[in-house]
Amino acid sequence: MHKHIPTAAWAWLAAFVLLALLPVLPEPVGSAFHQELGAKVLIMAIFALSLQLLVGYTGLVSLGHAAFFGFAAYTVALLAPQSEAGNGWWLLAASVGAAALLAFVIGLLVMRTRGIYFIMVTLAFAQMVYFVFHDTDLGGGSDGTYVYIKPEFTLFGHRLLDLEQSAHFYWLALLLTAATVGLLALVLRARLGHALVGIRHNEQRMRAAGCNTTAYKLASFTLAGGLSGVAGFLFAVQHGYVNPEILAWHQSGNALLMVILGGIGSLPGAVLGAFSFVLLAEWFQGMTKHWQLLMGGFIIIAVAVLPQGIAGGFVWLRGRWQARRRPTLAAVVPTPQESTP
Amino acid sequence: MSATPFALRATGVTRRFGALAAVHDVSLDLQRGEIHAVIGTNGAGKSTLVNLLSGEIPLSAGSVQLDGADVTHWSQPRRARAGLGRSYQRNNIFLPLSVRENCRLAAQMQAQQAWKLWQPAARCRFSTARADQALERAGLAALAGRAAASLSHGQKRQLEVAMCLATTPTVLLLDEPLAGMGPEESARMLDLLRSLRAEHALLLVEHDMEAVFAVADKITVMVDGGVIASGSPEAVRADAQVQAAYLGGHA
Numbered sequence: 024m025h026k027h028i029p030t031a032a033w034a035w036l037a038a039f040v041l042l043a044l045l046p047v048l049p050e051p052v053g054s055a056f057h058q059e060l061g062a063k064v065l066i067m068a069i070f071a072l073s074l075q076l077l078v079g080y081t082g083l084v085s086l087g088h089a090a091f092f093g094f095a096a097y098t099v100a101l102l103a104p105q106s107e108a109g110n111g112w113w114l115l116a117a118s119v120g121a122a123a124l125l126a127f128v129i130g131l132l133v134m135r136t137r138g139i140y141f142i143m144v145t146l147a148f149a150q151m152v153y154f155v156f157h158d159t160d161l162g163g164g165s166d167g168t169y170v171y172i173k174p175e176f177t178l179f180g181h182r183l184l185d186l187e188q189s190a191h192f193y194w195l196a197l198l199l200t201a202a203t204v205g206l207l208a209l210v211l212r213a214r215l216g217h218a219l220v221g222i223r224h225n226e227q228r229m230r231a232a233g234c235n236t237t238a239y240k241l242a243s244f245t246l247a248g249g250l251s252g253v254a255g256f257l258f259a260v261q262h263g264y265v266n267p268e269i270l271a272w273h274q275s276g277n278a279l280l281m282v283i284l285g286g287i288g289s290l291p292g293a294v295l296g297a298f299s300f301v302l303l304a305e306w307f308q309g310m311t312k313h314w315q316l317l318m319g320g321f322i323i324i325a326v327a328v329l330p331q332g333i334a335g336g337f338v339w340l341r342g343r344w345q346a347r348r349r350p351t352l353a354a355v356v357p358t359p360q361e362s363t364p
Numbered sequence: 365m366s367a368t369p370f371a372l373r374a375t376g377v378t379r380r381f382g383a384l385a386a387v388h389d390v391s392l393d394l395q396r397g398e399i400h401a402v403i404g405t406n407g408a409g410k411s412t413l414v415n416l417l418s419g420e421i422p423l424s425a426g427s428v429q430l431d432g433a434d435v436t437h438w439s440q441p442r443r444a445r446a447g448l449g450r451s452y453q454r455n456n457i458f459l460p461l462s463v464r465e466n467c468r469l470a471a472q473m474q475a476q477q478a479w480k481l482w483q484p485a486a487r488c489r490f491s492t493a494r495a496d497q498a499l500e501r502a503g504l505a506a507l508a509g510r511a512a513a514s515l516s517h518g519q520k521r522q523l524e525v526a527m528c529l530a531t532t533p534t535v536l537l538l539d540e541p542l543a544g545m546g547p548e549e550s551a552r553m554l555d556l557l558r559s560l561r562a563e564h565a566l567l568l569v570e571h572d573m574e575a576v577f578a579v580a581d582k583i584t585v586m587v588d589g590g591v592i593a594s595g596s597p598e599a600v601r602a603d604a605q606v607q608a609a610y611l612g613g614h615a
Binding site: 212214227231 | 418420439440441442444445449450452456457458459460461465468469470472473474476477478479480481482483484485486488491527530531
């Protein structure tokens with residue numbers, strides 16, 4: 024049995040442990056404001072991670088991913104009881120299930136299209152979902168609806184988390200981010216993930232080898248939809264409020280920008296993309312009300328300077344660092360051997 | 365196992381693109397232990413025939429049988445899982461992936477088990493063993509760790525065939541495996557084809573006449589989408605129609 028734990032797993036573990044410390048750090052760093060901002064970042068990180076599976080590993084560029092995120096958020100708002108705290112386990116499962124189911128149904132209809140048509144058709148279906156919530160009273164129309172009391176996570180009658188406390192919510196978001204990363208890492212390591220990567224690089228060849236690529240792509244689409252539902256659940260709980268804008272194409276576009284900014288085809292890339300996107304938006308918003316102009320400019324520069332995204336930039340830096348170290352080592356190692364005789 | 369001696373039987377295979385019949389009423393049989401070459405001028409419909417037999421495009425008329433089963437309406441992946449392998453005329457591999465992973469992925473499709481999320485693909489014995497066998501056979505074992513994109517053209521052609529072998533097919537449809545190869549590489553590829561003859565039924569689409577007459581047991585000659593002659597190499601070489609239409613003054 025190999026008991027070797029890869030470096031990447033250690034790096035993730037270290038990152039999550041460090042992030043978990045945020046609420047226990049003294050003010051002003053560990054403030055409630057930072058915990059809420061941190062949770063916001065983590066929610067977007069889960070959302071970007073779920074889209075990364077499609078864009079970076081299956082080669083499916085979807086511009087309708089917000090439909091599943093928003094559908095999950097609405098599921099929480101519609102299923103949560105009005106006068107008492109809802110069951111967190113059940114609401115999480117229901118919202119993820121609803122998002123996955125919607126992704127499966129839409130996936131069935133869009134999977135025959137490719138490339139630019141796939142982008143257009145996913146956008147069209149997402150806009151349909153948007154208008155269903157916008158134009159009907161199902162979820163309060165364009166005004167949206169509220170989650171009045173935050174759900175409770177209890178185990179054997181014991182309340183595990185008090186989500187009214189920003190620290191507890193932050194830890195829940197962090198835990199679910201870690202679970203998402205873990206599940207995706209598992210998928211990508213397994214045969215399923217390898218097959219998806221094969222489809223991304225050469226779908227024709229996968230079919231020639233015997234792969235029903237449509238079924239695989241549908242599985243990926245459903246899984247990505249379900250995982251974006253985790254983010255949708257957290258969003259509804261954090262804000263206590265959902266409106267149709269969270270289903271709109273801007274939201275899908277933002278997720279795509281996070282993936283591109285962080286690096287296509289990289290799990291850390293999706294997380295880094297979400298971190299930089301949310302934090303920059305926050306920073307620019309504090310500077311000017313025309314913050315989207317700054318954001319747009321930043322993204323243009325980032326894409327020009329880092330075509331492989333932030334994660335690609337790190338890989339490049341590491342390559343340079345190793346290239347600088349290697350000749351030094353080579354120069355040092357032979358010297359004692361030469362001097363021995 | 366099979367109800368007929370034929371591993372693959374095509375009957376009246378036809379494909380029309382609008383008014384044009386790219387492949388018209390082609391019938392041929394492939395059996396184990398035999399290399400069946402299809403030759404013809406450019407645009408004669410040879411690659412379209414391979415696409416029809418492998419299921420990449422649907423037939424307009426006719427039928428295809430694989431080991432006695434009618435597979436005419438089967439999708440390409442289903443035919444592939446039933447033992448029908450094909451290679452491509454133009455290199456059609458997973459360029460960024462390693463040479464071994466190219467073959468392993470192909471082999472994995474014979475034992476998909478996509479739900480086994482807890483098992484790393486690299487530890488899937490079924491596919492790693494078949495990939496290594498295929499690489500050994502195609503003479504690429506030493507290059508297993510290299511990125512497919514870094515291979516020479518000839519090595520990529522070998523990888524095409526290796527990926528096909530990794531799916532452990534009974535029928536191999538090889539579309540111009542020698543295209544663009546130097547004489548040494550061609551000789552090695554022909555040795556490989558001969559070694560595959562024993563356990564496989566091979567269909568070889570090829571332009572290189574010398575190679576075709578060196579390895580083929582049977583030759584079918586196509587012109588304008590139809591078959592004008594089919595038989596042993598000697599018979600085809602002597603056929604007056606073939607000489608006039610295709611071989612010209614060379615034969």
